[in-house]
Amino acid sequence: xxxxxxxxxxxxxxxxxxxxxxxxxxxxxxxxxxxxxxxxxxxxxxxxxxxxxxxxxxxxxxxxxxxxxxxxxxxxxxxxxxxxxxxxxxxxxxxxxxxxxxxxxxxxxxxxxxxxxxxxxxxxxxxxxxxxxxxxxxxxxxxxxxxxxxxxxxxxxxxxxxxxxxxxxxxxxxxxxxxxxxxxxxxxxxxxxxxxxxxxxxxxxxxxxxxxxxxxxxxxxxxxxxxxxxxxxxxxxxxxxxxxxxxxxxxxxxxxxxxxxxxxxxxxxxxxxxxxxxxxxxxxxxxxxxxxxxxxxxxxxxxxxxxxxxxxxxxxxxxxxxxx
Numbered sequence: 001x002x003x004x005x006x007x008x009x010x011x012x013x014x015x016x017x018x019x020x021x022x023x024x025x026x027x028x029x030x031x032x033x034x035x036x037x038x039x040x041x042x043x044x045x046x047x048x049x050x051x052x053x054x055x056x057x058x059x060x061x062x063x064x065x066x067x068x069x070x071x072x073x074x075x076x077x078x079x080x081x082x083x084x085x086x087x088x089x090x091x092x093x094x095x096x097x098x099x100x101x102x103x104x105x106x107x108x109x110x111x112x113x114x115x116x117x118x119x120x121x122x123x124x125x126x127x128x129x130x131x132x133x134x135x136x137x138x139x140x141x142x143x144x145x146x147x148x149x150x151x152x153x154x155x156x157x158x159x160x161x162x163x164x165x166x167x168x169x170x171x172x173x174x175x176x177x178x179x180x181x182x183x184x185x186x187x188x189x190x191x192x193x194x195x196x197x198x199x200x201x202x203x204x205x206x207x208x209x210x211x212x213x214x215x216x217x218x219x220x221x222x223x224x225x226x227x228x229x230x231x232x233x234x235x236x237x238x239x240x241x242x243x244x245x246x247x248x249x250x251x252x253x254x255x256x257x258x259x260x261x262x263x264x265x266x267x268x269x270x271x272x273x274x275x276x277x278x279x280x281x282x283x284x285x286x287x288x289x290x291x292x293x294x295x296x297x298x299x300x301x302x303x304x305x306x307x308x309x310x311x312x313x314x315x316x317x318x319x320x321x322x323x324x
Contacts, residue, residue, distance in 0.1 A: 033205025
C-alpha cells in the first residue's frame with residue numbers, strides 16, 4: 001500500500017464528505033482527475049488496462065498536495081459514452097480516435113430490454129472490473145463504464161427523432177425511457193455489488209464519497225423546463241435513488257431552464273458543470289438548494305478566482321485547476 005496516496009485520499013475524501021454534510025471548508029477544494037480510457041482493446045487485454053491504470057496513478061504520486069485532490073480512481077470506459085448503446089444492439093466504430101454509434105432502426109416504443117446475462121460486453125467489462133480490483137493496490141478505486149442517463153441513451157439510440165417522439169407520441173417515448181432506465185439501474189446495482197472500491201464513472205474528476213452516484217444530463221439542454229419536469233425528472237431520480245446518498249449530475253450546455261426542477265429533486269445532491277454550463281455558474285449558485293454541491297470547471301469568463309469570490313467557500317468544488 002502507498003501510505004502517502006492513502007493519506008491524500010482520506011484527507012480530501014473527508015473534506016468533500018464534510019461539504020456534502022453541510023460544513024464549509026476553510027480553504028477552497030480543488031479537484032483534478034485522471035485520464036479516461038476507452039481504447040478498442042480494453043475488453044480483450046486486461047493486463048494492458050491494468051498497466052495503463054498503474055501508470056496514471058504513478059503520474060500523480062510526485063504532485064500530491066493538501067490543496068488539490070488527485071482522485072485515485074482508474075477510469076475504465078469500454079466504448080466510452082456508447083457502452084449502453086452496444087448493450088442495446090447498436091453497431092459502434094472508431095474513427096480518428098473517437099467512438100461513434102449507429103442508431104437503432106426500431107421505433108422507440110418497440111425497444112426491447114436486453115439480457116445482461118447474455119451480453120458479452122457487460123460480462124467482459126464486469127470481469128475486467130473484478131480483475132482490476134484483484135490486481136491493483138487497494139488504495140486505487142475503479143470506475144464503472146459510462147452509465148449515462150435515460151434521456152442521453154435514448155438520444156444515442158434513436159437520434160434527434162426521439163425528441164419528436166417525446167412531443168408527438170409521449171407514451172412511446174416514455175416506454176423507451178422506462179426500458180432504458182431499467183437497464184441503467186440494473187448495471188449500477190451489478191457493479192455496486194463489487195464493493196465500495198467501485199465508484200461511478202468519471203469519479204476521478206467528479207469525485208463523490210462512497211454512497212453517491214452520478215448521471216449525465218448533457219441532452220437536457222434540448223428540452224424545455226416543462227418537458228424535463230413532467231417527463232424526464234422521474235427517470236433521473238429513479239437512477240439516483242439506487243444510491244443511499246443520491247448523487248450528482250453532469251451538465252455541459254444550457255440547462256438553467258431546469259434549475260427549479262433540479263432544486264426540487266431530493267436525490268440530486270449536486271451538479272457538475274463545465275463549458276457552457278459553467279458560464280451559468282452564478283445562476284446555479286442562486287437557483288439550487290444550499291445543500292446541493294456545485295462542481296465547476298473554470299472558463300474564460302468564469303475564472304477560478306471568480307468562483308472562489310462568488311462561492312465564498314460554500315458548496316463549491318473547483319475542477320481542473322492546480323493552485324501553486
